[in-house]
Structures are given as C-alpha cells and as structure tokens.
Amino acid sequence: MEMDFIKKLVYSYIIGAIGGSLFVWFHMPLPWVLGAVTSLLFYKTIWKQDTASSIPLKNISFALLGVQLGSSFTEDTFQQIGPYIIPYLFFTCFIIAVSLFNGYIVSKWLPVKMDTSMLGSIPGGLSASIALSDSLQSNTVLVTIFHTIRLVAVLFIIPFSATHFFYEGNIVSAELSPSTNTGEWYTIAFLILSYLVAVLLNKKIPAAYVMIPMFTVGILKVIGVPMMSLPDFLFIWAQITLGVYLGNSINIEDLMKAGKYCMIYFGLSVWLIIMSFCLGYVFSQMVDISIATAILSIAPGGLIEMALTAQSVGGDPSIVSSLQMVRLLIVVMIVPIFLQWFFRKMEK
Template sequence: MTDKGSGYSYVDSGPIILPMEEGSILRKNYILTYLIALIGGLCFAFLALPLPWILGPVTLLILYKIKGDHQTQSSLLLRDLAFWLLGIQIGLTFQPDTWTNIGPYLLPYALFSFAIIATSLLFAFVLSKRSAMETKTTLIGSVPGGLSAMIAVSESLQGNTVLVTIFHTIRLVSVLFIIPFAATHWLYMDEPAAAAVETHVEPSGYWTLLIYFLSLTAGYVVKKRIPASLIIIPMLLIGACQTAGIALYPLPSVLFIGAQLMIGVHLGHKIVLKDVIRAGRFCGYFFALALLLISLSFLLGFLLSEWTEMGLTTAILSLAPGGLIEMALTAQDAGANPAIVSSLQTIRLLIIVLVMPFLLEWFFNKPKRMNIKN
C-alpha cells in the first residue's frame, strides 16, 4: 500500500523508503559527512595540531556519530584516489641515496619489528587463557597490522570479525592521537635529509604526469595481490623515479591536503565508539596493549637510533604500530625522514600481511592435522 501524502510504501512489516528517497538521503549524508570533515580539518589546522587534515575529520565525525543516531558516508573511489595521491606524496620525499640509506637498518629493524609482533601475540595468548575470549579472535585482533587486512584474515580463519574490528580500532585511535602529538611536540628535530628535494621542472616535464597515472593503473591491477597496493606501488614507482633523477612535475599541495581529508573521512566513518563500548571490559585490555606497543616502539626506537645512528624520531616512527600513511606524514611534520619511515613501514606491513595469515592458519589448523594423523 502507498501513502501518497507521506511518500512511503507500506507492507506488513512497516514503511519502506522508496529508492528515489533513499538516494536523496544518501546524497545528503555524503555532503554532510565531507562538510563536517572539512570543518574538523580547518579547526585542527587553525590550532596547529598534528595531522590536522586526518585527525580533524576523524575527531569531528566521531563526535557527530556519538550524539544521536547520525549516519556518515565515505566514498570508496575518493578513498582509493586519496591512497594514490598520498603514495605519490611519500614517493616524492625519496632522494637518490634513500635506498642505500635503509640498507644498514634492515637487520636491526627486522629484529625489533619481530619483537613488537611477538609481544603483541604473547599478550593476546595470555589474555585468551585468562579470559573467555577465543584464542583465534584475540590473536588476530592483537597483530599490529592494517585494519582491512586483519579483517580479511579474520573472515578467512572464521574468527569473530566484529571484535577484531573493534580491537584494531582501539589500537588505531590510540596510535593516531598519541604518536603524532609526541613526535611533533616532544621529539621534533630537524634530521638530515628530512625534507624532500625541490624539483625544478621545465615545461617539457608535463609528460611526467603519465608516470603518475601509470602508478595508479599499476596499483589497481595488482590490488588483489599486493596489500595496500594503491599506496605502495605509486610510492615505489615515484620513489624510483626520484632516486633515478627523473624530474617529475610537482603537483599542487592542495591535492595532498584533499587526499588527507579523504583518508580522515574514511577513518572517521569506520570508527564507531558505540561498538567499542559494546565490547565491554575487553576494550580495556586492548587499550593497554596499544599503550604497551607504543611504549615498546619508543624504547626500541631509541635502541635502533643508538645501534644504527638513525635519527631518534625517524626510528620511533618507523617502528610505531600505526599506519604507513599516518606515520610518513607525521615524519614530515616532525622533521624526521619520511622516505625512510615509509620504506621501513612498508617492509613491516608486507611481513605482517604476507606472513602472518599463513602463520596463524598453520597455528590454528595444527590440532586438526594432529587429529587426522592419530
């Protein structure tokens, strides 16, 4: 039955919003979400807070969703384009000696990264034994890897994906609001080679825009095979051009600000504090784990800087259990070396995403294999 006055179609289960009306509501949510994000970015930029165009939108969108039952929306297309632009931005910070510079850091960095991962897994294993939580969900929820990658791992191993999402959200929020603030206010130092080399491009340099679009195409082609390909592929391709001395056309900085804003919208849309509260007392455990990993990254960062003579801020941000983009952008703001931070964070990301799923699958399927043999 249709009520012409109200614009709703009625069935036995109640009112159903018509497709046209639903589309109108959706467009309104999109516009409102990005407007709120822009206001948040402007406020944080005015207050000179760290990562204003990411943390500003995240903060304001979370507050917006807390009050009432407000809905937000995030465009996957804009998110992907933002990943691509930020991959380019990070790649442009590379210098001719960047690849050579990270060589001496690989062994100690790998050792300290494994120490952080092992600590998180040990914490999760003990927690699962002392609480009613399932071991599988606890372990997947504690690995300091990307949120989307760990959700995929949880679904493939049949863990509790809702709890995994909540636990990684707690870590993400903790890292986003603690690490950038500490790096920019307490650890700031103008380290050598921290700033990107200025590239003077002649008019003929416009052809290098093709390289940017090539990196986008390549990122999409291998999207299902390489984690975070829309960031990693442009970063590596543009970084390779920079180190080879190819003068790329400099993109307007407003594009990179817009990309950060899109990432802020994406994170602010995904983070739902009601879900965090719903997880109850377990949230406290994983918040404690986030603080432990952050403290450990500071300690091991200090040891890494002493061992390798890497700048202290660069070392801490390279080991921090946060996202590649956020830590690389923080490195720029904190006077560290974003090229080294992004390179080492990429290595850690690949280790976690490519190795951890197989390790966890082997661990959880081991009892089944033993039963079959018996």
C-alpha cells in the same frame, strides 16, 4: 538513495574540513587527518548523524599520498635503508611477536577465543586479519573492534607524542609547503599509469594504492626524471579524505559492544606503543638514524599516518615509509601463514 549518499558524503567532507581547519588553527599534529576523524566522531556521537565515505575517493587519496611520500625520496634513500634492514627486521618481528603473545595470554583469562584475541592484537593488517578471521571462523566482529581500538590509540597517541617529544626540525607538511611548478607535464602520465597499475594489482600487492605510486615517483626521482609537482590542495584533500574514511569507519557504538574488553585491548595497544618507543630509541642508537625516524618506523601504526607524522616532525618520511612497508609485508604475508600453522597445532 544515491542522492542521500552524496548528501551524507558532502556533509562528511564539510565536517572533516572544518575539523581539519580547527586542528591547523590549534597547531595539532596531523591536523587534516586527525581533525577530520575527531570532528566526524563528534558529529556521529553527539548529533546522532550518519556519515559516509567513498571507496573510489579513498583509493585516489591513497595514491596521492603515495605520490607525496614518493616525492621525499632522494638518490640516497634506497642506499640508506640497506644497513637498517637486519636490525629493523629484528625489532619489528619482536613487536609482532609480543603483540601475538599478549593476545594469547589475554585469551587465557578472558572469555575470548584464542584465535580471535591474537588476530585482534596484530599491529596492523586489518584487512588481512579480517580475511583470516573469516576463513578460521573466528569472531570477526570482535577482531574488527579490537583493531579499531588499536587504530584509535595509534592515531591519537603517536602523532601527539612525536610532535611534543621527538620534534626534530621545521615542519614540512602539505598545508605549509609551497607549491613549485617544476618538472615536465608529461610526467603526469606516469602518475596516472601508476594508479591504473595499482587498480589492477590491488588484490595481489598489499597497500597497492600507496605502494605503487610511492615507489614509481621515488624511482623516477632517483634516476633524475623531472617530475611535475602537484598542487598542495590535492594533498590536503587526500588527507581530509583519509580522515573522513577513518572517521566514518570508527563507531563509538562498536567500541561499546566490546564492553570491558575495550580498556584491556586499549591498554595492550598503549603498552605496544610504549615498547615501540623504547625499541625505536635503541634502534636509533644502533644505526645512523634520528630518534623520530626510528620510532615512527617501528611504531605499530599505518604506513601513511606514520610517514606523514615523520614529515611533520622533521623526520625522514621516505625511510619511515620504506621500513613501514617492510613491516606491512611481514604482517600481511608471513603472520597469517604462521597463525594458521599455530592454530592447527593448538587444535591438535
């Protein structure tokens, strides 16, 4: 059984790497992530083959991507996001409120329970939504499917739109930026230590495998510690691993189970993305920030995906990742408390 899993995992990485290479060849956005996702979906759907992903490898890849994002921090990053916090909180809370309201309204004219519909409409926080769904005895399968639909919409619409409409400079991505072996070897110990801390605090801190290495590297860079640069192929491998994990998680069969509901929740996801683009533009006019950085900070996508997209279109990945972290904290810490109160009130 173990050998069968290893065989599937190796095949999944080969298929993912081929897909990523093709996306690089055709200059597609987020090539190593989206290429791996697309190729695995085709592999599973057309050839009816099983794929596999490894949770430990995924966690390591998240830590590497956290290191990559942390490397984009400068001395001004933490000072820069200060003036953005108040307006950003307003816009991101507005997006979350609209998504919950959409889920509530849809549940009124579809045979889907209100709690299931609202939990499936939250912009992000899949693991928190699933845990809350289980505790409330909602339809966890539908919650997972609705989040998968949102994930597919976000993965393929936002990077494509950002690349073609909000491009603001030279592409700076893992596959194109040359390695510079600057820094001291002893700083590798900080990276290993940050990963071990993330392992210990994974269940207490949301997205710990990304957050802790990202802020460890960012803070060390800001205070002037000469961080050792990691080889670029590690970051490419990390992006392929993320693509393999996502491609293995998404199943066309699961999407088909939701039937006609799929298109409705896909439409809600697209509407949320369009609204985030509009709010991002307004946000960029209110504060001194580029349009791409503003839109990707508010967009209802994953922290890693949006920060990598910012990096590829000339935005500021450090600001995007910092602001997306604020949204993530709201989604996983505040939204579940509100929903529990709201559901209890509706039951009464």
